[in-house]
Amino acid sequence: MPDPLPTPVITLSMGQLYPWKSSISLNRQSNRAMYLQIVDALIHEIVSGRLAPEYKMPGSRYLASLLELNRKTVSIAYDELTAQGWLKTIPAKGTFVSDSLPQMRPVAPTDAPTSTYLPETSHFKFATLVSSFRSSPKAQLRITDGSPDVRLAPTEEIYRWCRQVAKSATSLRYQDEQGDPYLRDTLAQYLRETRGLVCQTEQILITRGSQMGIFLAFQSLLRAGDTVIVGEVSYPEANRVITLCGGNRQEVPVDEQGLSTDAIKAICQRQPVRALYITSHHYYPTTVTLSIDRRMKLLALAQKYGFAIVEDDYDYDFHYASSPLLPLASLDTHGCVIYLGSFTKCIAPAIRVGYLAAPTDFIRAITPYRRLIDRQGDPVMERALAKWIEAGDLQRHVKKSLRIYRERRNFLSQYLREHLGCTFSFQEPEGGMATWVRCTPSVDPLKLAQYTASQKVSLEGVEDWQHYRGIRLGFASLTSDELARGMDVVVDGIQHIQKK
């Protein structure tokens, strides 16, 4: 309870002593009305405990002269504070801080308090370990771990569709949280035609990129302690989601055919397995394609032992050798696979539209979940993409990018063979946007990245594969000239490191 306060009669003289001028700092350039700035400042004094309940406020004439303002401005501020309940006026006595407010513990003026509620739970500690956005603001050239070239992105066409779609009021209202039905229709047809995936409109849930798909899949599949099989190297963001959702990761070897199905079988024989995460088509990070017999063995194991396969097919469209293998989802006759795809790699990371395809019962069960974390998607962008796909522009864009990226991959392979054959071992990838190289023991990728950064070339993501001395060299986002420029710096860096 508040301490008994000095009576108004005594505080009358104190009102004159209060540092009004420094506590009410006015900004004459601000868009906020002057009287509201006084209101804000006085409220701040009250909530900071410096102006206590029953405190007698100075007269408006006195305060106005102190602040070099019109008296009327101060009067309006007092009226506003009175209307809001901060002050009250007692006729013939004056204006006081309301006595119905609690006495606040006084604090030093500070703009940025620390939170009182920062949790110390285990998953929170985990979250703080997650590497954050890797910005290398000074890099002039970025060798990413595999991003599309956004300079090829047909954003002009897509945003033209957006403007068109946004003219319809229907598209601007709240929408089906499963995603635009029109896009789901179009996508079902696209998936059928490009990868033999037979699914109906109601088997598709539109997500924000594949990251939300990964989160939704594991958050809904896992209970604390459930076993999830992943490769000994795997996509770090998926590993983090699995840990966050309480999963217990069991690692299996990854060789040139992909995940070892023998090792998966051995785990299944030992313990119950809830799920498996795989980038089957271009394995992340090593880029290998899971062979057909491993695919069939994996599906047979999933059927036998009843685990879910979360198939993250983030860059199916970009395959440079013969025709791409069908996704596991297209071979799944028993409802074992949750299939994730995205437009991020086809178009640009900024276009945050992905999808999750699975049996209808699972989609129905997780759709309300999606609603709780993020009401719905972007109905304007979703419909715009549907129109753009329907016009055949996605296939045209993929075809064009495929040709360009193949040239860039070939250029990088040739460069690696000619200049780095002794330092890097690699297999030319059959698809995707990056080449996986392993360094000889004499080269520490982290030191190499530090050197290239000093030359304004960033080598992104090397810290994730330090243990394997691996680097993913993203070729898709850079022209041959840029690749040559970046790789020349890498060559310099290796000489620099080996000289030491």
Added chain:
Amino acid sequence: MPDPLPTPVITLSMGQLYPWKSSISLNRQSNRAMYLQIVDALIHEIVSGRLAPEYKMPGSRYLASLLELNRKTVSIAYDELTAQGWLKTIPAKGTFVSDSLPQMRPVAPTDAPTSTYLPETSHFKFATLVSSFRSSPKAQLRITDGSPDVRLAPTEEIYRWCRQVAKSATSLRYQDEQGDPYLRDTLAQYLRETRGLVCQTEQILITRGSQMGIFLAFQSLLRAGDTVIVGEVSYPEANRVITLCGGNRQEVPVDEQGLSTDAIKAICQRQPVRALYITSHHYYPTTVTLSIDRRMKLLALAQKYGFAIVEDDYDYDFHYASSPLLPLASLDTHGCVIYLGSFTKCIAPAIRVGYLAAPTDFIRAITPYRRLIDRQGDPVMERALAKWIEAGDLQRHVKKSLRIYRERRNFLSQYLREHLGCTFSFQEPEGGMATWVRCTPSVDPLKLAQYTASQKVSLEGVEDWQHYRGIRLGFASLTSDELARGMDVVVDGIQHIQKK
């Protein structure tokens, strides 16, 4: 292990018996090449267990004649299947299904299997209870629970900015998961000017609408069983998130001043409290504004008992009486408040950009979390909004909407007083987009909604307040004419119900 299979010599004749024509159904209108359709179909036969390992395939000439295709098409399909590892050719013997594939358990042909992995965990069962998107496709007029009029939305300007922003490659690449720094800067200034909220750029996390803010706040604050205080009526989507995140909801009464602080205090004296959820400005659903002394008491309680206040200020901008009260966050000197806002109500539900403002330590801790559920926001839209706000267009748009919505509120109040004074009790709301009415016992809101639906007028969300016989009549999204038309149907409905 697969059963021993008939030797190729024996299956030779069986190849002629296989129902090739019905199992390879070709669509000559499809965009998928004919040979790939054969590939897909044969893979489907193998994965379904109907074509077993070591099965001898028919000759390409025979199959081509059966399918009425050029022999070359079948040969290319066989070559592709061989390259992928499905088939293998033994010279002088023929082409066989690969013996390195596992024998699959035969299944009946079906396009839509049910999942083998649908979980039965408790939160999953909960999720299935969540009411899904309420679509009333046949309604010609929707009385929502409070949505903006999207016909006023300045999407033309905003998407013009989007197109402009998307020209810059930087905006299309992966971005800071905390959100566009430029928007966070602009927003910090906007929050300072419009609601006296002093926060720095690093204290803001951009979310997708306020729903993601609610999810992030509770998912990071709560451990299973933690107590969360909510009003006895409250925002249902927030209640669901709290339950999903393991929270134990404790309800307190809501009166005409808002949440009862006495009841909150009583709970705090009884048990540890982790968090409280409140829509302080226009309480959802009852629309009352939390009084100043309750605000101060609530903050004092949060300080004393160490709980977090999740303040969902979803429609701060729309206040029709005097100047709006400052949010709790603006009065928070001790880091007790997590402040949530959104552009959804200002502009349109389709513009999925919201924000969470809190002390820097909390923002730093939860930002990696946001990355795991949804990599990042929409950098193009975020930058476009920043430009649009900077040009002063948000304030202009709010001012214009405010004038229009006030007229609509007034119109609805007058209508209610004139025509429904005996049936509905209500207080004219000081802000927001809906008027909260309570029905007399003789009128069941659900039956009323059924009647209006039959007249193609939807009364949305009534099921949430059935227990209170309450209805939120959203006035903002409808013109006076539309309101009159909708309310006339409500009046008819009441007569219809009471006649029975």
